[in-house]
Amino acid sequence: MLWILLAVIALIVATTFLLFRVHDLSHFDGGDWAVREVAPNPAHDEVMARIKDMGRASKGLKGKARLIALRNHLDSLGEGVDVTSDIRHNDQPRGEWVIAPGADTRRRVLYIHGGAWAAGSPRSHRAITDRFSHLANAAVFALDYRLMPEHRFMDGIRDCRQAYTWLLDHGPEGEEKAEFMVVAGDSAGGSHTLSLLAWIRDNGVRQADAAVALSPSTDLTLTAPSNRDNIRTDALLGPVFGGLSKIPLPVLWWGTLAAFRISPTNPAASPLRGNLNDLPPTLIHASTTEMLLDNATRYAAKAKAEGSPVEVHTWQNMVHVWHIFSPLLPEAEQAFDDIRDFLEQVSQSKRND
Numbered sequence: 001m002l003w004i005l006l007a008v009i010a011l012i013v014a015t016t017f018l019l020f021r022v023h024d025l026s027h028f029d030g031g032d033w034a035v036r037e038v039a040p041n042p043a044h045d046e047v048m049a050r051i052k053d054m055g056r057a058s059k060g061l062k063g064k065a066r067l068i069a070l071r072n073h074l075d076s077l078g079e080g081v082d083v084t085s086d087i088r089h090n091d092q093p094r095g096e097w098v099i100a101p102g103a104d105t106r107r108r109v110l111y112i113h114g115g116a117w118a119a120g121s122p123r124s125h126r127a128i129t130d131r132f133s134h135l136a137n138a139a140v141f142a143l144d145y146r147l148m149p150e151h152r153f154m155d156g157i158r159d160c161r162q163a164y165t166w167l168l169d170h171g172p173e174g175e176e177k178a179e180f181m182v183v184a185g186d187s188a189g190g191s192h193t194l195s196l197l198a199w200i201r202d203n204g205v206r207q208a209d210a211a212v213a214l215s216p217s218t219d220l221t222l223t224a225p226s227n228r229d230n231i232r233t234d235a236l237l238g239p240v241f242g243g244l245s246k247i248p249l250p251v252l253w254w255g256t257l258a259a260f261r262i263s264p265t266n267p268a269a270s271p272l273r274g275n276l277n278d279l280p281p282t283l284i285h286a287s288t289t290e291m292l293l294d295n296a297t298r299y300a301a302k303a304k305a306e307g308s309p310v311e312v313h314t315w316q317n318m319v320h321v322w323h324i325f326s327p328l329l330p331e332a333e334q335a336f337d338d339i340r341d342f343l344e345q346v347s348q349s350k351r352n353d
Contacts, residue, residue, distance in 0.1 A: 025224075026225075028297070029297070035315070041330060047319060047322070047325050047329060048319075055239060057069050057070070075120075078126040084101065085099050088172060090141070094143075094144040094159075095144045095163065098132070098139075098142055103137055104137050106171065107182075109138050109139070109140040109182040110164055111128070111142045112160055112189035112196075114189045118148045125324065128324055131323075136343050143160065143163045145159035148260070152260075154262060161196065164205070182210045182343065184213070184214075185216070186215055186216070186321045190213035190214055190217060195269070198274050207280050210283075212343075213282065213284045215285065215296070216271075217295055219273065219298070222264075224293075226295075228245045234290045234291045236319050237291045272295065272298055276299070279310065281310075283311055284299065285323070285339075287315050288314050288315070288316050288318075290318070290320045296312050318331055
């Protein structure tokens with residue numbers, strides 16, 4: 001009986017490592033990335049209070065009720081935001097146009113919101129999309145992609161691909177070719193953003209002129225050190241996902257396969273695990289204290305090693321996707337200024353070609 005049990009265990013272990021083939025990427029750690037120092041500010045305390053409110057909104061709830069509470073609270077972040085852009089609903093693809101006064105609608109941004117692939121919406125991220133329209137002088141399309149668990153992970157991926165190809169030929173006023181295309185997203189949406197760039201490259205579609213990923217998830221294998229080292233310092237993700245550090249990684253990989261119906265090593269779910277050559281100019285933002293720090297730095301290091309113009313800029317002691325707390329956080333304003341400078345450089349380079 002013991003031998004049978006040992007044989008079964010050996011079979012499971014062998015199947016795990018043959019199926020997932022998780023390659024060690026630690027040689028991409030330790031890069032010399034730009035870091036913005038952060039001075040203490042009362043606004044930081046207010047942000048922390050808002051994050052605690054998010055936790056209280058779902059306290060004591062389980063299952064679907066907890067998810068609904070989290071979704072509603074995240075959407076509430078978009079309420080009361082001083083948006084000066086014109087907001088227009090779009091049915092197919094589903095989402096909303098965010099258009100700053102005087103924005104050039106031939107310049108377009110596909111924005112893919114975060115929320116762990118299970119929450120978030122165009123409404124929740126208006127603080128970001130409104131700023132993007134102004135700083136990029138572009139019409140922003142905030143995609144309302146299908147979320148888990150009602151839909152499969154790949155359904156959201158397909159929505160992103162469809163929206164991008166549609167935006168190449170359609171603006172807020174109807175059919176009109178895009179002259180300048182940007183793909184941007186945060187957290188889970190940052191993962192979809194980077195995955196989309198590789199799909200565009202591999203399928204002969206016109207590539208984006210630039211991309212921006214804010215605190216992106218790039219590797220669902222959870223093997224990067226910051227996934228564990230920054231649990232206590234990540235006020236947003238730590239309380240929600242920190243417990244995963246107590247679960248053996250192979251168990252998490254099987255759990256991801258079951259929940260996402262895709263391997264955590266598949267580049268569609270983990271862009272870091274794919275080929276990163278021939279990508280457009282890409283800017284990544286991350287905080288030095290968030291769990292996804294190494295997701296950002298490893299992706300940038302691997303992409304640069306493969307010849308793609310990818311940069312990562314980090315801020316000290318910021319919460320995950322601090323940009324959404326604009327204009328409250330001065331560091332959010334700094335981050336948007338950084339994005340503006342990046343997009344202006346890309347635009348100037350394109351004009352010079």
